[in-house]
Amino acid sequence: MPEAYEQTLNRGTLNELTLALSRGMFVQVRNVLHNMPACDVAHLLESSPGKTRILFWDLIDTEFHGEILEELSDDVRNSIIHQMMPEAVAEATEGMDTDDLADVLRNLPDQLYQEVLQALDSQDRHRAEAALAYEEYSAGSVMNTDTVTIRPNVSVEVVLRYLRMRSEIPKTTDTLYIVDEQDVLIGEVSLTALVTSQPEVIISELMNTDIVPIPATMPESEAAILFERHNWISAPVVNEENHLLGRITIDDMVDIIREDAEHSMMSMAGLDDEEDTFAPVVKSTQKRSIWLGVNLLTALLAAMVSNLFEDVLGQLAVLAILNTIVPSMGGVAGNQTLTLVIRAMALGHVSPSNTRSLMIKELTVGILNGIIWSVLIASVVGLWKQDLYLAIVIAFAMLMNMIAAGISGVAVPLILKKFKIDPALAGSVILTTVTDIVGIFAFLGTASWLLM
Amino acid sequence: MPEAYEQTLNRGTLNELTLALSRGMFVQVRNVLHNMPACDVAHLLESSPGKTRILFWDLIDTEFHGEILEELSDDVRNSIIHQMMPEAVAEATEGMDTDDLADVLRNLPDQLYQEVLQALDSQDRHRAEAALAYEEYSAGSVMNTDTVTIRPNVSVEVVLRYLRMRSEIPKTTDTLYIVDEQDVLIGEVSLTALVTSQPEVIISELMNTDIVPIPATMPESEAAILFERHNWISAPVVNEENHLLGRITIDDMVDIIREDAEHSMMSMAGLDDEEDTFAPVVKSTQKRSIWLGVNLLTALLAAMVSNLFEDVLGQLAVLAILNTIVPSMGGVAGNQTLTLVIRAMALGHVSPSNTRSLMIKELTVGILNGIIWSVLIASVVGLWKQDLYLAIVIAFAMLMNMIAAGISGVAVPLILKKFKIDPALAGSVILTTVTDIVGIFAFLGTASWLLM
Numbered sequence: 063m064p065e066a067y068e069q070t071l072n073r074g075t076l077n078e079l080t081l082a083l084s085r086g087m088f089v090q091v092r093n094v095l096h097n098m099p100a101c102d103v104a105h106l107l108e109s110s111p112g113k114t115r116i117l118f119w120d121l122i123d124t125e126f127h128g129e130i131l132e133e134l135s136d137d138v139r140n141s142i143i144h145q146m147m148p149e150a151v152a153e154a155t156e157g158m159d160t161d162d163l164a165d166v167l168r169n170l171p172d173q174l175y176q177e178v179l180q181a182l183d184s185q186d187r188h189r190a191e192a193a194l195a196y197e198e199y200s201a202g203s204v205m206n207t208d209t210v211t212i213r214p215n216v217s218v219e220v221v222l223r224y225l226r227m228r229s230e231i232p233k234t235t236d237t238l239y240i241v242d243e244q245d246v247l248i249g250e251v252s253l254t255a256l257v258t259s260q261p262e263v264i265i266s267e268l269m270n271t272d273i274v275p276i277p278a279t280m281p282e283s284e285a286a287i288l289f290e291r292h293n294w295i296s297a298p299v300v301n302e303e304n305h306l307l308g309r310i311t312i313d314d315m316v317d318i319i320r321e322d323a324e325h326s327m328m329s330m331a332g333l334d335d336e337e338d339t340f341a342p343v344v345k346s347t348q349k350r351s352i353w354l355g356v357n358l359l360t361a362l363l364a365a366m367v368s369n370l371f372e373d374v375l376g377q378l379a380v381l382a383i384l385n386t387i388v389p390s391m392g393g394v395a396g397n398q399t400l401t402l403v404i405r406a407m408a409l410g411h412v413s414p415s416n417t418r419s420l421m422i423k424e425l426t427v428g429i430l431n432g433i434i435w436s437v438l439i440a441s442v443v444g445l446w447k448q449d450l451y452l453a454i455v456i457a458f459a460m461l462m463n464m465i466a467a468g469i470s471g472v473a474v475p476l477i478l479k480k481f482k483i484d485p486a487l488a489g490s491v492i493l494t495t496v497t498d499i500v501g502i503f504a505f506l507g508t509a510s511w512l513l514m
Numbered sequence: 515m516p517e518a519y520e521q522t523l524n525r526g527t528l529n530e531l532t533l534a535l536s537r538g539m540f541v542q543v544r545n546v547l548h549n550m551p552a553c554d555v556a557h558l559l560e561s562s563p564g565k566t567r568i569l570f571w572d573l574i575d576t577e578f579h580g581e582i583l584e585e586l587s588d589d590v591r592n593s594i595i596h597q598m599m600p601e602a603v604a605e606a607t608e609g610m611d612t613d614d615l616a617d618v619l620r621n622l623p624d625q626l627y628q629e630v631l632q633a634l635d636s637q638d639r640h641r642a643e644a645a646l647a648y649e650e651y652s653a654g655s656v657m658n659t660d661t662v663t664i665r666p667n668v669s670v671e672v673v674l675r676y677l678r679m680r681s682e683i684p685k686t687t688d689t690l691y692i693v694d695e696q697d698v699l700i701g702e703v704s705l706t707a708l709v710t711s712q713p714e715v716i717i718s719e720l721m722n723t724d725i726v727p728i729p730a731t732m733p734e735s736e737a738a739i740l741f742e743r744h745n746w747i748s749a750p751v752v753n754e755e756n757h758l759l760g761r762i763t764i765d766d767m768v769d770i771i772r773e774d775a776e777h778s779m780m781s782m783a784g785l786d787d788e789e790d791t792f793a794p795v796v797k798s799t800q801k802r803s804i805w806l807g808v809n810l811l812t813a814l815l816a817a818m819v820s821n822l823f824e825d826v827l828g829q830l831a832v833l834a835i836l837n838t839i840v841p842s843m844g845g846v847a848g849n850q851t852l853t854l855v856i857r858a859m860a861l862g863h864v865s866p867s868n869t870r871s872l873m874i875k876e877l878t879v880g881i882l883n884g885i886i887w888s889v890l891i892a893s894v895v896g897l898w899k900q901d902l903y904l905a906i907v908i909a910f911a912m913l914m915n916m917i918a919a920g921i922s923g924v925a926v927p928l929i930l931k932k933f934k935i936d937p938a939l940a941g942s943v944i945l946t947t948v949t950d951i952v953g954i955f956a957f958l959g960t961a962s963w964l965l966m
Contacts, residue, residue, distance in 0.1 A: 076865050076867060077865055077866055077867040080867035080868070081867065099744070101743045101744055101745075102743070105743060105862065105863075108861070108863055109862070109863040109864070109865060109868060110868065111868055111871035111872070111875070114868075114871075133743075222709060225709045225710050226709075226710055226711065226712055228710060229710050230710055231706050231709075231710055232706070233704065233706060234745075234747065235706050236688055236705075236747070252685065253688075253705040253706070253709060254683050254684070254685060254687050254705065256709065257674060257677045257678075257683075257705060257708065257709065258677050258678055258680060258681050258682055258683055259678065260678055289768075290768050290769075290772065291553045291554070291557065291585075292551070292553055293553075293686075293765035293768075295686065295688070295747055295764065295765075312747065312764050312768070313745035313747075315768075316741075316742050316745075316764070316767075316768060316771060317742075319768060319771060319772055319775075320742065320771055320772070320775050323771075323772050323775030323776050323779075324775050324779075324857060326779055327775075327778055327779035327782070327853060327857070328853065328857065330779070330853075331849050331850050331852075331853035331854075332846075332850060333850060333853060333854060337854060339854060339855075339857075339858040339863050339864075339872065340868070340871065340872070340875065343875055343878045343879055343882065344882075346875070346879050347879050347882045347883060347886075350847070350850050350879070350883070351883070351886060353846065353850065354843060354846055354847060354883065354887060357842060357843060357846045358839075358843060358887065358890065358891065360842075361838060361839045361842040361843060362839065362894065364838055364842075365835050365836055365838065365839055368834065368835040368838070369835050372831050372832075372835065373831075375831040375834040375835065376828075376831035379824050379825075379827040379828035379834070380824075381834070382820065382827040382831070382833070382834030382837065383817050383820040383821050383824065383827065384817055385834065385837075385838070386813060386816055386817065386820075386837070386838055386841075386950075387810075387813045387814065387817055389838075390809060390812075390813040390816075391806060391809060391810060391813065394784075394805065394806055394809045395802070395806060397783050398783050398784060398785060398802050398805065400783075401779060401780065401782075401783035401785060402783075402785060402789060402791060403791075405776060405779070405780065405791075406791040409560070410557065410561070411557075411560055411561040411791050412561070412791075413528050413529055413561060414529055415528060415529040415532035415533065416532070416561060416562065416563055416566075416792070419563035419566075419792065420563070420791065420792070423563070423792065423795055423798070426795045427795055427798050427799050427802070430795065430796075430799045431799060431802070431803070431806065434799075434803060435806060435810065438810065439810065442814065498838075
C-alpha cells in the first residue's frame with residue numbers, strides 16, 4: 063500500500079486512540095489529536111459514543127475547536143455545544159466561515175443563543191446577523207461573502223498587480239467576479255483564463271457574461287442540483303437586483319448533495335437525515351416512537367380487516383397460516399416502485415408529461431409480477447396443502463395485490479407531493495397499509511366466498 | 515422570480531418540449547434542443563420514457579452526441595448506445611474525457627466494443643486502452659490525464675510565461691503539480707498562490723509538499739470520501755512509485771458521492787443504483803423478481819412457523835387476527851436500527867472500538883421500545899378482546915421481538931460485512947425473517963402454553 067494512503071485517518075488509528083483513551087494515556091492522545099487535520103478529528107468524534115466523544119473533545123486545544131465544529135454534522139455538533147460554556151462557544155466561532163457561524167447559532171437553544179451572541183466581538187456579531195437574515199436552507203444561508211471582485215475596464219496585468227498586493231485570496235477561489243459601480247454582477251473571469259492571457263488584454267474582452275447567478279432566496283437543495291448538473295466549482299449569489307452578495311462553493315454543496323440523497327433512505331425508515339449514530343438512548347427512542355406508533359395503527363387496521371373474517375379464520379386454520387404471504391409480497395413489490403419513484407422525483411425526472419407513461423409502465427410490471435408470483439404461489443400451496451381451491455384463492459389474491467402495489471407505488475408519492483407531504487416520510491407506511499388491506503381482503507374475501 | 519432562475523431547465527420546458535414532439539413540431543424541438551446546455555438535454559432524456567427518448571435523440575445534431583452521453587447515467591446511456599451504429603458511437607466518443615470514454619467502452623457488449631474500438635482514430639484508441647488498463651471503480655478509471663506540470667526551480671514569472679504560451683489549460687485546473695525529471699510528484703502550487711505571489715518568487719518556496727496523492731488502485735468510493743472529508747477540488751493520482759499519472763476532479767466525485775449515498779436506499783428495495791426510471795417493462799420485472807423471489811421464500815418460512823401452531827390457530831381465531839401485529843412492529847423497529855447502522859458503516863463511523871457501545875445502545879433502545887409498545891398493545895388488545903391473558907401474551911411477544919429487533923439490527927449488517935456481503939442488499943430481508951420468526955414463535959408459542 064503506498065505511503066500516501068496511510069497518511070489519512072484509517073480504522074486502525076481510530077481503534078488505537080480509543081484504546082489509549084480508555085487506558086488514560088491522555089498526553090499521548092492529545093499529541094496525536096493535535097497533529098491530525100480537523101476533518102479527521104471530526105470523523106473521530108462522529109465515530110465515538112457519547113462519553114468517549116466528550117473525553118476526546120476536552121483533550122483538544124480550544125484554539126482548534128472552531129475548525130472542528132465546522133466539520134461536524136448538526137446532531138453531533140449540537141451534542142458537543144450543549145456541553146460547552148457560552149464563552150467557549152463564542153470563542154470557538156471566532157473566524158468561522160459565515161455560513162457555519164450562522165448554522166451554529168441557529169441550532170443553539172434560545173438562551174444560549176443570546177449568551178453566545180453577546181459574547182461575540184462586534185465584527186463577528188455583525189457577520190452573524192447578516193447571515194442569519196437569510197432563511198435556513200436558502201442559498202443565502204450557505205454562501206460566503208469572501209468574493210474577489212474586479213472592474214471590467216482594467217487589464218490582466220493590473221488585476222495581477224492587485225492580487226499580488228492583496229497577497230492572499232480565499233483558497234477555493236476559482237473565479238473573479240466583475241461588477242459595476244453599483245456592485246451589479248456583469249460577468250466572471252476564471253483564474254485559468256487569467257493566467258493564460260497576455261498581460262495587456264482587457265478584462266471585458268476576457269470575461270464570460272453568459273452566467274447563471276444563484277438568487278439568495280433559492281432553496282439550497284435546488285442550488286446543489288444546479289452545481290451537480292453544471293459541474294460548477296463555485297457560483298455567485300445575487301439579490302433580486304442582481305447585486306453580488308457572495309459565492310457558494312462546491313464543498314458546501316457536496317454535503318447537501320449527500321444529505322439530500324440520504325434523506326430519502328433515512329426518512330423511509332422514520333429517521334432523521336443527520337441522526338447521530340451514537341445519540342443518547344432516550345432521545346433515539348423518542349424520535350423513533352412516532353414511526354412505530356404510526357405502524358401500530360396500520361397493523362391494528364390490518365388486524366381489524368382480518369377480524370371481519372373471524373368466522374372463516376376460525377373454521378380454516380390454514381387461512382391463518384397463509385394470510386401473511388400475499389400482504390408481504392405486495393408490500394415488497396409496492397416498495398420497489400415507491401423507492402424508484404421517490405428517487406426519480408428527487409432527481410427531478412418526474413413531471414406531468416411523463417406520469418402517465420410511468421403509471422402504465424409500473425402497472426404493466428405489476429401485472430407481469432402478479433402472473434409470475436400467482437402461478438408460483440399456487441403451485442407451492444397446491445403441493446403443500448393438496449387443495450386446488452385454496453391454490454386458486456391465493457393466486458387470485460396475489461394477482462390483485464401486485465396490481466394494487468404497482469398502482470399505489472406510483473400514485474401514493476404523487477398524491478402526497480400534491481399535498482406537500484414528503485413522500486419519503488409518509489409514502490412507505492401508506493403504501494404498506496394499502497397492500498396489507500388489499501391483500502387480506504382479496505385473500506380472506508375470496509376464501510370465504512369460494513371455500514365456505 | 516429573478517431572471518437567472520428561469521434560464522435553467524425547469525419542468526415547464528420539459529412539458530412543452532414533450533408536447534411539441536408529440537405534435538410533430540420537429541424543427542422547433544430541434545432548435546430548442548440545440549440552444550440548451552448538454553447537461554439540460556441529458557436531464558430531458560433521463561426524464562423521458564423510451565420512445566420519446568429515442569425521438570429526442572434523433573433530433574439532436576450528431577456533433578453534440580458526445581458531450582450529452584458524458585452527462586447521462588449508465589443505464590440511460592446504454593439504452594441509447596444500443597440503438598446507435600458503431601460508427602456513430604465512435605464518432606460521438608471523439609474528444610470525450612478519458613474517464614468517460616473508458617466508461618462508455620466498458621459498458622458496450624463485446625461485439626459492439628470491438629467495432630467501436632476499430633472505428634476510433636489511433637490517438638483516441640491509445641487513450642482508451644490506457645484508461646481501460648485500470649480496473650472499473652478504481653481511482654485510475656475516473657482520472658483525467660490533463661494535468662499541468664511544472665518544475666520546482668523556476669520562478670512564478672516563468673510559470674506565467676509558460677501558461678500564456680500554452681494559451682489554454684483545462685477549465686477545472688485549480689492546482690499545478692510539481693514533478694522532478696522522473697515525473698515523480700514532489701509538490702503542488704494552487705493557482706490562487708500563483709496569482710498572489712511576486713513574479714520573482716521561486717516555485718519551490720511556494721509549493722505545498724504536504725499532499726496526500728491518491729493511488730490509482732484506490733477504490734473510487736474511498737477517493738470520494740477523501741474529497742468530501744478534505745473539501746478538495748482536485749487531487750493528483752499516482753502509481754506505486756509516486757509517479758504522477760493524472761488528476762481527479764470534484765465533478766466526477768460528486769456523481770460517485772450521490773450514487774454511493776443512493777446505493778443503500780436502492781439496494782434495500784432490491785433495485786439497481788442507477789436504475790433507469792423508464793426502463794423497459796420486461797427488464798424491470800426481471801431485475802426485481804430476484805428480490806420478490808427471496809421475499810416469497812421468507813414469507814413461506816414464516817408461514818411454516820405458523821403451521822407449527824395449526825392446532826392453537828384452529829381453536830382461537832383471535833390469534834390469527836392478531837398474529838401479524840408483533841412481526842410488523844419488530845420489522846419496523848429492526849429496520850430503523852439496520853438503516854442507521856448501514857449509513858454509519860457507509861460513512862466509516864463503525865469500527866471494532868465502538869461496536870460494543872453501538873450494540874448496547876440499540877439493545878437498550880429495543881428494551882425501552884419493547885416496554886412502551888407492549889404496554890400499549892396490551893391495553894388495546896385487553897380493551898378490544900376483553901381477555902387479560904391474551905393481553906399478557908401479546909405484550910410478552912412484543913417485548914421479546916423488540917429486543918430481537920434491536921440486537922439483529924446491529925448484528926445482521928456486521929455479520930454480513932464480515933462475509934463481504936453488502937448489508938444494504940441482504941440486510942433488510944434477513945432482518946425481517948428474524949423478526950417474523952421470533953414474533954410468531956413468541957406470540958403463538960406463549961399463546962399455546964398460556965391459553966390452551
